[in-house]
Amino acid sequence: MSASRARLVGHPSRAALAGIAAASALTGAHAADGPPPSAPRVVVEVGTVSVRPVTVNSWIPGSIVSRADAHIASVIGGRVMWIAEVGMRVREGDPIARLDDTMPRLRAEDLRGQVARVRAQREVASSQLERFNRLAATQALSASQLEDARAQREVSAEDVARAEAQLEQAQYETSQSVIRAPFPGVVTERFIQRGEYVQIGAATVRLVNTTDIEARATAALALAANVRPGQQVTVREHGVERGGRVRTVVPVGDDRSRQFEVRVTLADPHWLVGTPVEVSLPSSAARTAVTVPRDALVIRQNRSYVLRVTHADTVEQLDVTPGVGMEDAVEVTGPLSPGDRVVIRGGERLTAGQAVRVINPTQRAVQLHPG
The missing domain is CATH 2.40.30.170 (Efflux pump adaptor protein, beta barrel domain)
Structure with missing residues (x-):
């Protein structure tokens, strides 16, 4: 083996060594990271599918x-001295108009004098009847005279009753010169103005309990x-x-x-x-139907569905047909059973098969406002 070949086999080139080092570093990095982590569970709130009566x-x-809501009438006739303004709020018994009470007040004064006079006449007739009764016992008085005395006593009593009734009427009319609210409310309209004459039974204001x-x-x-x-x-x-x-x-x-x-x-x-x-x-009799909470129904352009939570805490999309809506629920037709859990919050971006973690509203409040 030549010296040059020996150098090639025994001493790897610098490029080869660099490649081996890079490969080793990459392999070591993968080994240190381990398997990729699983996606976190999405936090959701759920409602329950139920069967309940629904109506159209x-x-x-x-x-x-x-x-x-009433037009308040005047019991007596008279000139209007004062009347409540539109928009005035009154309580039961508060005055809403005042009429001139001069005439009924003067009439009441006159009748007081009449009552006193007829009462005195009644006393005289009563005394005379008592005296005639004593004389009749001694036969010093004829029967006709005694009957006349009794009749005079009865007439006097009737005169007193009539005068007292007239006085009571005059006093009542005097009290009715102040027109009072029969219930609490607001004056919404006036039918007569100050200085005008109101007839008996005529409306003065419209009073409305708001x-x-x-x-x-x-x-x-x-x-x-x-x-x-x-x-x-x-x-x-x-x-x-x-x-x-x-x-x-x-x-x-x-x-x-x-x-x-x-x-x-x-x-x-x-x-x-x-x-x-x-x-x-x-508009129809109640019927039984499957319902879901309103917030569980997801409505898209071409479909409506709910997200049902499985026993494994994953979600599945189930197409449903919505029916009658109620205050807090909606009737649906689809593959749902009473007691199924459906997502009502947190499902905006959920997809079928995604894992979830179910919490209650109290837990959600704690997460939003910790401590």
Whole structure:
């Protein structure tokens, strides 16, 4: 073997040594890293598939009304001295108008004098009757004279009763010169002004209780069989839905419109009287259906689905067909069973087969606001 060949075999070139070193370093790096780590589980909240009665509802037009809305009339006639301003809020018993009470007050004074006079006449007639009774016992008085005395006593008593009733009426009319609010509310309209003369029974103001309110709706008679007092319903205004409960169903339909009236108690009292609303009333009898929480339903352009959590805590996409919507749930048709867990939060980017970790709302609050 020549010297040059010996040098080639016994001493590898620098390029070969560098390649071997790089390969060894790469192999060592892979060995140190080990197998790639698994993806973290996505944190989700779940709801439960349930079976519950559902109904098909119809939206019925209605409005917000007050249960105490009245034109307050005057009991007596008289000139208006003062009347409440529009927008004035009053309590029950507060004055809303004052009339000139001069005439009923003077009449009451005159009647007090009449009452005193007829009472004195009654006393005289009573004394005379007693004296005639004593004389009749001694036969010093005729029977006709005794009867006349008794009649005079009765007439005097009737005069007293009549005068006292007239005095009471005059005092009542004097008290009614101040027109008072029969219930708390707001003056929304005035029908007469200061200085004008109001007739007996004429309206003075419109008073509306703005806190004791409810929804009034008129529905077709065909829905009457499905509506019952106490039912939970939804009241909608410009797309905003709020809860309510049927207070009463007026059991009389209108001959011309073929409609009946429903009154709904509102869960939220902050409505303006006169606000137009819609009330959701059942248009058919209740039926049993599979439902999921509203937040569990994912609606896309061409499909609707839910994400069901398996026993292995992975998710699967199940296509469903949505049906009747309720306040907190939606009827669905699809491969679901009562008790199934479906994702209601945290599923925005989940894909089928992805692993999840289920938490409850309390745990979520702790994670969002630790410590």
